[in-house]
Amino acid sequence: xxxxxxxxxxxxxxxxxxxxxxxxxxxxxxxxxxxxxxxxxxxxxxxxxxxxxxxxxxxxxxxxxxxxxxxxxxxxxxxxxxxxxxxx
Amino acid sequence: xxxxxxxxxxxxxxxxxxxxxxxxxxxxxxxxxxxxxxxxxxxxxxxxxxxxxxxxxxxxxxxxxxxxxxxxxxxxxxxxxxxxxxxxxxxxxxxxxxxxxxxxxxxxxx
Numbered sequence: 001x002x003x004x005x006x007x008x009x010x011x012x013x014x015x016x017x018x019x020x021x022x023x024x025x026x027x028x029x030x031x032x033x034x035x036x037x038x039x040x041x042x043x044x045x046x047x048x049x050x051x052x053x054x055x056x057x058x059x060x061x062x063x064x065x066x067x068x069x070x071x072x073x074x075x076x077x078x079x080x081x082x083x084x085x086x087x088x
Numbered sequence: 089x090x091x092x093x094x095x096x097x098x099x100x101x102x103x104x105x106x107x108x109x110x111x112x113x114x115x116x117x118x119x120x121x122x123x124x125x126x127x128x129x130x131x132x133x134x135x136x137x138x139x140x141x142x143x144x145x146x147x148x149x150x151x152x153x154x155x156x157x158x159x160x161x162x163x164x165x166x167x168x169x170x171x172x173x174x175x176x177x178x179x180x181x182x183x184x185x186x187x188x189x190x191x192x193x194x195x196x197x198x
Contacts, residue, residue, distance in 0.1 A: 002146060005098030009105035009139070016105075019112030023124075031121040031178035035128055038170065039115055042132040045163075046108050046139035049156075050101060058147045064140060065159040068166075075170035082177040 002053065009050045016043045030085075034078040041071030090148060097146035104138030107131050120186030121178055129171035137163050 020043060024036035045064045052060035114127020137160040144156030 002094045002098050005101050009101040012102075012105035012109040016109045016112035019109075019116050023115045029121060029178070029183050031174060031181075031183045032124065034174060035121060035124055036115065038174070039111060039128040039132050042128075042136045042167075043108055043112070045136045046104060049136075049139040049143035050105070052143050053097065053101065053146045058143075058149060058152045061140070061143055061147070061152055061156060061159075064143070065155065065162075068136075068159055068163050072162075072166040072170055076173060079170070079173040079177040082174070082181050085181060 006050050006054045010047070010054075013043055013047050013050065017047070030082060034075070034082065037078070038071060038075045041067060041074065045071070093145055093148050097142045100138050100142030100145060104135045104140075104142060107135030107138060109135075111135055119188060121183055122175060122185055122189070125171050125175055129167050133163055133167035 017040065020036045020040040024033050024040065027033055045067050048060055048064040048067065052058060052064070108131070111127050111131035114131065115124050118124045118127060140156045140159055140163070144153040147153070
């Protein structure tokens with residue numbers, strides 16, 4: 001039951017990861033790429049959470065939480081970088 | 089008891105994955121970076137939060153559940169801030185909105 005649900009969730013998350021990857025590659029602006037990377041981090045948090053359920057090791061949940069913190073920091077850093085660039 | 093927890097966790101995980109996939113779909117289909125931010129920051133944060141909650145419920149351990157709840161609180165607090173920062177940076181840097189955007193209030197408050 002829970003194995004099937006985790007499998008289905010993994011499938012959907014894989015599709016989401018592909019979608020964000022397409023947005024990061026295609027752009028068209030730098031802000032789009034940053035937004036794609038930010039969303040990719042959120043999807044990865046979900047992937048790690050589902051993986052923790054699949055292998056039944058709850059220590060993976062801590063990794064997902066650490067990735068949450070990291071994604072906020074990276075978004076801030078990218079936004080600062082975007083601000084420091086010359087207006088296009 | 090454990091069976092009921094498993095069902096709740098399964099529903100939470102599938103719902104969260106659906107919301108995350110919807111966020112990615114919005115990221116692909118919406119016209120410009122400002123509208124894409126709506127899909128990414130709202131549906132994305134809620135989807136990741138539901139997946140974390142599902143993992144916490146599936147572990148059937150109170151300590152881990154509390155940890156995931158803290159993580160969800162942090163996620164819901166920081167994702168809007170990050171999206172707001174990014175939108176402000178993009179607007180200041182000169183990223184043009186899509187053609188369907190006609191009113192930009194930001195200019196009036198300079």
